[in-house]
Amino acid sequence: MGAGDSTGGAIARRFAREGYVACVVRREASRLSRLVEEIESAGGQARPFGVDARDEDQVVALFDSIERDVAPLEVVVFNIGANVRFPVTETTARAFRKVWEMACFGGFLTGREAAKRMLSRGHGTIVFTGATASVRGGTGFAAFAAAKHGLRALAQSMARELGPQGIHVAHTVIDGAIDTPWIAENFPERHALKDRDGILNPDDIAEAYWQLHRQPRSAWTHELDLRPWMEPF
Numbered sequence: 001m002g003a004g005d006s007t008g009g010a011i012a013r014r015f016a017r018e019g020y021v022a023c024v025v026r027r028e029a030s031r032l033s034r035l036v037e038e039i040e041s042a043g044g045q046a047r048p049f050g051v052d053a054r055d056e057d058q059v060v061a062l063f064d065s066i067e068r069d070v071a072p073l074e075v076v077v078f079n080i081g082a083n084v085r086f087p088v089t090e091t092t093a094r095a096f097r098k099v100w101e102m103a104c105f106g107g108f109l110t111g112r113e114a115a116k117r118m119l120s121r122g123h124g125t126i127v128f129t130g131a132t133a134s135v136r137g138g139t140g141f142a143a144f145a146a147a148k149h150g151l152r153a154l155a156q157s158m159a160r161e162l163g164p165q166g167i168h169v170a171h172t173v174i175d176g177a178i179d180t181p182w183i184a185e186n187f188p189e190r191h192a193l194k195d196r197d198g199i200l201n202p203d204d205i206a207e208a209y210w211q212l213h214r215q216p217r218s219a220w221t222h223e224l225d226l227r228p229w230m231e232p233f
Helices: 007-017 030-043 056-069 093-119 144-164 183-188 188-198 200-215
Strands: 019-024 045-050 075-078 124-133 167-174 223-227
Touching: 007 019, 007 030, 007 045, 007 075, 007 200, 019 030, 030 045, 045 056, 056 093, 075 093, 093 124, 093 144, 093 167, 124 144, 124 200, 144 167, 167 200, 183 188, 200 223
Parallel strands: 019 045, 075 124, 124 167, 167 223
Antiparallel strands: none
């Protein structure tokens, strides 16, 4: 959920390389065509879905469709960001609500529906993508931090409830700039650190997600911090 052009796409490609059918989801299915082509040209399988993660009926229908028409869900990744910056006095109620719906409420709907399908089988992996804002609020990020704090709390509650029933629930803290066109355009000085491994490589993030899924249940990680070696924290 949230298969964009960087992290989400990289995660889909990584799992498809292992033989999984990547069910890639974003609001507009037409924007998934390049990702699907990349996966299929590499010998993998992908199915695109256009879904608004904030809409309960659409999310339920998505999970029903995948289970019915594709395969039983093994891994579900919630990767919607909603990273916006407003001074708190300029943050409208509409903006705050929209950010919360995208980054937190959408995670609840996705996680709930994943759990409903996985519990009957007694196994599965659910990963929620967090951010620096998941653990500390920053100037101008009242809405984003509130939503990401909520998503982290959701992941913690689900891990405690579902872990003893065989479901691995993990939360990742992605702490640092990611190698994306947006970073290159808006923060060229940060993007210039790419050659020194100073920003996060989406493929390396995806590898960490794959390793989370592969962990034996005798040593599950719940929360994983990922940041470049030179990132202060």
